[in-house]
Amino acid sequence: MGRRCGMGESITEFMDRQKRRAARFGREAEAAAHEAYGKAIRAGQDLKLGSPGDVMRHGVQLLQDAEGRVAKTVLRTVKEADARMGGTMRRVAENPVVRPVAIKAAREAGNVAGVVRGGVHSVQGLVDGAMFASRLANPLDGLTSAPGQSAREQLARGAANAGQMGADYVQKGVADPRIVVTDVTETAKRWRREQDPSATPAAPTFGGELRRNFDIGQNQGELAFDVGSLVVGGPAAKMLKGLPRLSNVGNVDRYLTQGFSAKAATHLAKPYPGSNMGSHFIPRRTRLPDFLGGGPLPKSYSDGVFNVLKPEGISRGDFYELHYEVDPRFHGTGVRGEGWSGKGLGLKRYGPAGRVWHGSPPPLKARISGLGAGAGTIMYGPQNEDTGL
Amino acid sequence: MTLRPDVQFRSGFPDDTVYDDDEDILAWPGRNISETLKAALERLGYRVSEPICMEHAGWELDILHQRKSFNVRISVIGANECYLMADSTKAWFWPDMKGFRMFLADLQRILEGDSRFGVIGWFPRGGSAGATEPADAPFDP
Numbered sequence: 109m110g111r112r113c114g115m116g117e118s119i120t121e122f123m124d125r126q127k128r129r130a131a132r133f134g135r136e137a138e139a140a141a142h143e144a145y146g147k148a149i150r151a152g153q154d155l156k157l158g159s160p161g162d163v164m165r166h167g168v169q170l171l172q173d174a175e176g177r178v179a180k181t182v183l184r185t186v187k188e189a190d191a192r193m194g195g196t197m198r199r200v201a202e203n204p205v206v207r208p209v210a211i212k213a214a215r216e217a218g219n220v221a222g223v224v225r226g227g228v229h230s231v232q233g234l235v236d237g238a239m240f241a242s243r244l245a246n247p248l249d250g251l252t253s254a255p256g257q258s259a260r261e262q263l264a265r266g267a268a269n270a271g272q273m274g275a276d277y278v279q280k281g282v283a284d285p286r287i288v289v290t291d292v293t294e295t296a297k298r299w300r301r302e303q304d305p306s307a308t309p310a311a312p313t314f315g316g317e318l319r320r321n322f323d324i325g326q327n328q329g330e331l332a333f334d335v336g337s338l339v340v341g342g343p344a345a346k347m348l349k350g351l352p353r354l355s356n357v358g359n360v361d362r363y364l365t366q367g368f369s370a371k372a373a374t375h376l377a378k379p380y381p382g383s384n385m386g387s388h389f390i391p392r393r394t395r396l397p398d399f400l401g402g403g404p405l406p407k408s409y410s411d412g413v414f415n416v417l418k419p420e421g422i423s424r425g426d427f428y429e430l431h432y433e434v435d436p437r438f439h440g441t442g443v444r445g446e447g448w449s450g451k452g453l454g455l456k457r458y459g460p461a462g463r464v465w466h467g468s469p470p471p472l473k474a475r476i477s478g479l480g481a482g483a484g485t486i487m488y489g490p491q492n493e494d495t496g497l
Numbered sequence: 498m499t500l501r502p503d504v505q506f507r508s509g510f511p512d513d514t515v516y517d518d519d520e521d522i523l524a525w526p527g528r529n530i531s532e533t534l535k536a537a538l539e540r541l542g543y544r545v546s547e548p549i550c551m552e553h554a555g556w557e558l559d560i561l562h563q564r565k566s567f568n569v570r571i572s573v574i575g576a577n578e579c580y581l582m583a584d585s586t587k588a589w590f591w592p593d594m595k596g597f598r599m600f601l602a603d604l605q606r607i608l609e610g611d612s613r614f615g616v617i618g619w620f621p622r623g624g625s626a627g628a629t630e631p632a633d634a635p636f637d638p
Contacts, residue, residue, distance in 0.1 A: 393568035441553040447575035
């Protein structure tokens with residue numbers, strides 16, 4: 109089933125669109141030239157278009173002039189919008205009550221973005237690690253790799269290098285302990301600059317200060333994610349499948365007692381397919397802020413193990429119940445011509461804390477227990493003008 | 498002011514679920530409703546994606562309008578229990594409540610102008626008829 113048919117497009121779609129645009133441009137150029145020719149005749153002007161090539165060239169010139177005018181208008185509109193935005197920023201910057209709120213909001217937005225960034229980096233690490241491990245296990249890797257580049261040789265070289273570097277450092281430290289003290293101090297300073305807003309001077313402009321706080325917020329978010337990695341390593345997190353649950357796969361009676369027909373109950377008692385999309389902790393529709401590109405979340409994170417809740421061995425019926433309990437946007441679905449309604453079954457939804465705990469995939473829970481609560485609360489916050497969306 | 502971005506409605510649209518030979522679902526219901534909504538929003542000047550399949554959760558539309566970004570999900574449980582849920586999807590700094598209110602007002606106009614949407618009521622997120630007192634508008638004037 110085509111899952112993504114939205115505004116993002118593949119290279120093929122892009123090329124097709126460009127071809128269509130070129131064809132349309134040709135037709136428009138020809139039409140513009142004919143229109144100009146008609147006007148010239150009516151106005152008694154001398155316009156010589158002796159060949160189809162002349163017609164096309166003249167039409168292209170007309171369209172390019174028009175495009176130039178449009179481009180100038182767009183540029184002027186953008187400049188006006190920038191000026192208006194600048195005015196808003198100045199008013200916020202000058203307001204002693206709103207200014208700290210905006211800066212705090214920037215840092216908190218950075219926290220969430222940092223969690224995402226940490227997740228993306230972690231997933232990249234998992235993929236790299238998995239590929240490396242598969243090469244290690246492949247007996248033909250040594251034959252198919254360039255000399256000195258097999259996984260075993262790389263591993264041996266890396267271990268040797270790391271060991272040698274460590275030994276060198278210890279030797280230098282024994283000879284001159286100030287090296288170690290300086291390094292530790294410098295590392296601590298760098299960490300403080302990256303994590304503590306008070307460790308670096310405020311930016312000269314309000315916009316710069318927002319950016320500085322967002323960046324520091326991001327570093328804090330990623331740090332929180334990485335600290336979790338010390339407890340549960342990357343590969344271990346991927347293997348973590350969650351607490352054992354009572355499986356209702358095959359338990360048709362459970363769904364018959366809920367009032368479904370035998371056909372629907374049988375369907376609900378089947379395992380929830382691993383290929384299905386599951387429930388997203390941070391919703392797929394979430395967009396990044398403009399200064400981070402404004403697009404959707406990276407797919408590697410959005411559809412990755414840290415964001416998709418899809419417990420193994422769960423039945424379809426139980427998965428729908430779990431989804432209803434943790435996602436306020438899921439009310440129910442159709443099952444073999446019958447309606448599956450969370451409200452109809454008398455299910456209760458979790459509150460914000462329950463949604464974060466039960467709605468987050470086990471690897472994410474293990475890695476960012478503290479900050480995940482903050483992210484989840486933002487994502488599932490109440491629709492209230494006082495608190496934001 | 499509390500917004501009510503979710504609507505429960507009765508559907509006058511035909512069931513467009515497609516099953517395979519084993520009666521597993523090939524196409525989930527509600528695509529036709531999403532396409533109708535897409536066309537109506539485009540007539541109002543919105544840029545709207547093709548319907549995005551969310552499997553058992555329904556269909557979504559990503560919507561752009563004057564640098565504002567919205568999302569709508571359509572869920573069909575049965576002809577008498579359907580949901581439309583709207584979101585503003587750029588809410589990181591200062592949520593654009595004014596833009597979102599205008600979008601909800603446009604949605605309300607579209608639903609009220611098409612008799613196939615039998616609106617039961619508007620609800621805050623997570624609500625539904627029976628669980629929350631329904632309102633006849635997405636926000637109070």
